[in-house]
Amino acid sequence: MKSKMNPMPDNEPQNPFEYTRPIVDKERYIPRVGMVQNIINELYGKNNVSVMGAKRTGKTTLLFDLRERLDRAVYIDFKKFSYSDIGEVLSDLHKNADKQISNTFDELIVEDGNSTHALVKMLHVLGECAPVVFLIDELPTPREVAYQFLVAVRAYYLEAIAESAEKIHTFVIAGSVDLAVLTQDMNPDISPFNIAIPLYLKDFSYPEIQEFIHRLAVGRFEDREIEKIFRYTGGYPFLVQFVCHHLYGMTKGKREEILQKPDIAVRELPLEKTPSIKDMLGRIGAFDERDRPGAVLIKRILRGERVLFNFANKQILGLYLDGAIREDEDGYCAIRNPLYEVVLRRALDIPNAEEPEKVVPEKGTGRKSGRRKIPGRIIEIYG
Structure with missing residues (x-):
């Protein structure tokens, strides 16, 4: 069946990637x-x-x-x-x-x-x-x-x-x-x-994601594209399905454009509109006027602080189960994947490490304050 708004050729195979519901078909899950x-x-x-x-x-x-x-x-x-x-x-x-x-x-x-x-x-x-x-x-x-x-x-x-x-x-x-x-x-x-x-439940490994994408979309994606999909998603099942679903019908050139950087992928794909992302941001308090403990901890991680990962810590466990963080190779908290890092930085107004933080006038002083990130610590800058 063709859509008048987005016609699909009769010989175009159905998009095999599904991210809006549980996958119960053995042929379509890992x-x-x-x-x-x-x-x-x-x-x-x-x-x-x-x-x-x-x-x-x-x-x-x-x-x-x-x-x-x-x-x-x-x-x-x-x-x-x-x-x-x-x-x-x-x-x-x-x-x-x-x-x-x-x-x-x-x-x-x-x-x-x-x-x-x-x-x-x-x-x-x-x-x-x-x-x-x-x-x-x-x-x-x-x-x-x-x-x-x-x-x-x-x-x-x-x-x-x-x-x-x-x-x-x-x-x-x-x-x-x-x-x-x-x-x-x-x-x-x-x-x-x-x-x-x-x-x-852990996210999937690269070999698992590679086999999965090749199995569902034979010949559609090149290995270097799959490598980027895995790197950006961290093997998170929902994100892998989401990204592949939206890239599936695109030309190779458009896929390459979107997969240049995680922030481009977030900008070009409707990730922030998904209920999963909205739910995660709501749970950590990204939309609250006052920072909840979860949002404060996320900001610390985004600013480069090393926070030990510990399931006994209720805040850390909560953020892990909300899908926001994971444990890195050294036993510290890390944002779950690069796409989520972009989403969280945008929601919490935390710039990338290479970008300067916003400089705003201090109330009642006329002075400007901001922050410059120094390896291992943060120094307040006034001027």
């Missing part, structure tokens, strides 16, 4: 073989797993891959709705399990559906049949309901372990939030959710 096997190994040991990563890193794709490899697995997408109470979560879990595993709930009737006890009871009764792996795609919202859900899962799991139950349900919970941090934030008086093995 398999995480090592991660999948690690999770399966943990599940065989009756361990729960918390898969953490920024949005659009392939968590849903990973869960679909797991579902195909496991005998009794139930995939539940909790991010589709906002729940008023734990009873609605229980109902949704019940419905999905009954649909995906036949004859599971024929005899199961659970009362008191509005309490965490009902969810614990349901899991115990279900355990009399056969163990199930629940693949949770994001925690339910709001946070109060997510907290109640985690409390129920923890209570069930610890009771099953204490009773030496042979059939124990396990959970793979994928999301952009640390489960222990969430439970502690909601109620610091209880033990954190510490019954899941934490695994972090």
